[in-house]
Amino acid sequence: MSLNLDDKKAVVAEVSAQVANAQTIVVAEYRGVKVVDLTTLRQKARESGVYLRVLKNTLVRRAVADTAFAPLAKDMVGPLIYSISADPVAAAKVLNDFAKGNDKLVLKAGSFAGKALDQAGVKALADIPSRDQLIAMLLGVMQAPVSGMAGVGRPG
Numbered sequence: 001m002s003l004n005l006d007d008k009k010a011v012v013a014e015v016s017a018q019v020a021n022a023q024t025i026v027v028a029e030y031r032g033v034k035v036v037d038l039t040t041l042r043q044k045a046r047e048s049g050v051y052l053r054v055l056k057n058t059l060v061r062r063a064v065a066d067t068a069f070a071p072l073a074k075d076m077v078g079p080l081i082y083s084i085s086a087d088p089v090a091a092a093k094v095l096n097d098f099a100k101g102n103d104k105l106v107l108k109a110g111s112f113a114g115k116a117l118d119q120a121g122v123k124a125l126a127d128i129p130s131r132d133q134l135i136a137m138l139l140g141v142m143q144a145p146v147s148g149m150a151g152v153g154r155p156g
Contacts, residue, residue, distance in 0.1 A: 008059060015063035018051045018084045024091040025069050026083040026110035026122055027076065030054065033104045041098045041105075050094050051084040068114035075109035075116075088112060089128045096126035
């Protein structure tokens with residue numbers, strides 16, 4: 001079913017709103033992925049705060065035009081699923097983790113901080129710990145000396 005002009009404008013406006021707040025966009029080819037698996041992927045994306053949709057490439061090209069994500073337009077070919085997030089690594093992590101267990105989903109390209117990423121770049125970005133994981137690591141490092149000192153004065 002094709003979209004009429006008003007529907008197309010609405011989709012472009014929705015995607016533009018997501019892009020305005022985004023730090024990362026990752027695209028992957030989903031040809032051959034089962035509907036059940038896509039439903040699971042969408043659920044994981046929602047849990048991670050990632051906007052994930054199958055969209056018409058021409059509409060996304062319009063939404064990213066005149067933004068830092070414009071260089072990604074050259075990779076918008078074929079049946080793609082778009083992952084957009086305000087968290088720098090969440091979009092890449094959701095698709096990369098899913099692709100590890102499903103060989104039908106193929107990471108294609110991405111864009112982070114105004115720089116275009118190839119498939120290897122997307123995988124490298126996905127391997128970076130998330131903001132929450134980094135904060136937890138930092139707190140663990142900060143608490144280690146305190147807990148060590150607390151155990152020093154005990155009679156044993």
